[in-house]
Amino acid sequence: MTTLISDTEHQDRTVHRVLLGKKQVLVTEDEPLLPQLERSGILVEYQCREGYCSACTIKLLWGKVDYPIEPLAWVNSGYVLACCAIVKSDIEIALL
């Protein structure tokens, strides 16, 4: 469940759950999905890391993401560009 937590600087930060198979990762809205997955040890394919190569495309089974800047790559519905998507709710994803 999406939760509000207060961090040490007394800022409220929204935290969402990302489900991937049997794994669960907590992410914030402060940065895109890709670096947060990487930090939790999940390898996602990438190349440009700025939204134009489409290498980081992963399946979005359910949930909401948002792009602060519209990426150049084509994104089909049901997919998400991990390098530039901000997670906006709990989501479930699948790799290739």
Next chain:
Amino acid sequence: MSYSTFNRKKFDSLQEPMFFGENVNVARYDQQKHPIFEKLIEKQLSFFWRPEEVDLSNDRKDFLKLEEHEQHIFLSNLKYQTLLDSVQGRSPNVALLPIVSLPELETWIETWSFSETIHSRSYTHIIRNIVNDPTKVFDDIIVNEEIAKRAVSVSKYYDDLIELVNLYNTLGLGTHHVPERGEVVVTMKTLKKALYLTVASVNVLEAIRFYVSFACSFAFAERTLMEGNAKIIKLIARDEALHLNGTQHMMNLMMSGRDDPEMAVIAQECQQDVINIFVEAAQQERDWAQYLFKDGSMIGLNAQILGQYVEYITNVRMQAIGLEPQFPTKNNPIPWINAWLVSDNVQVAPQEAEISSYLVGQIDNDLDGADFDDFDL
């Protein structure tokens, strides 16, 4: 209909399809039917680079130290890339400009193809710097059987489309008798089908065909060998990712029917052909890896690992245009390659930062650590 370099008709280009509508007349970018192509032009222009910016004097020393089978790997890859960029430096122009109908797409095609000519020029720069007689290397491209096989695959769809469009522009629609070819049926349907397969085949070229070669270049660089070459390959890879974006947009727009409803029907009918083009290219690339390593492997890479990488990347590229992945490989067997392919220069070492989107002077390879002492990072 015959091609006109300045169509005198008055029409609303926002209502035209990407291809086979009116010939473009005014090169205007204030309004765009598909703004993505204008964005790609801007991005490509921001990527502009010149091969001479990269100093290759250390590569020459490195090359002489390579074992013979490693020299074979290195030169063969350069030859294959030379073939690919020879084709790409001209064919989008020759095949697509006579039939394109949107100004922003027309200019993207020209910008795209121009950037491929920079790649070709960079191969001359590399070859001239590492061997005494470049002619030997270039002359082999035409006679080398392994390269010839691939030349057929990368040019045949272009050539078919060009032939059909030539007939269409001179004789119009209908069944035409062509000497040594027999009856050729030119309908809007056969033209659009030839176009769709051409874009699919170019998409595969941009998506897969460079990557065995890229992997080898970066594997040398991981051993701190041929690092100037790796810098050039990084710049080429960045461009190729953008070209791939362009062909993926063309494919996806065609498949969606949003641009031209008839194209969606053709895309549906050709789906198996497109899958076959992917699978055939993947097979050729795996065979290429076998040829590269026929006399011995290099540290960190062998034909089997490269074959798996080809399958993996083919799956990724197929998914990007809504096709089912065709190979069992679900993970990248050489994940370290992505750190080399990444185009962002903010995150890399200061030396690397000299590769940038704007013009810089010649990169000096002989800087040692002391030269960076004054840098505050």
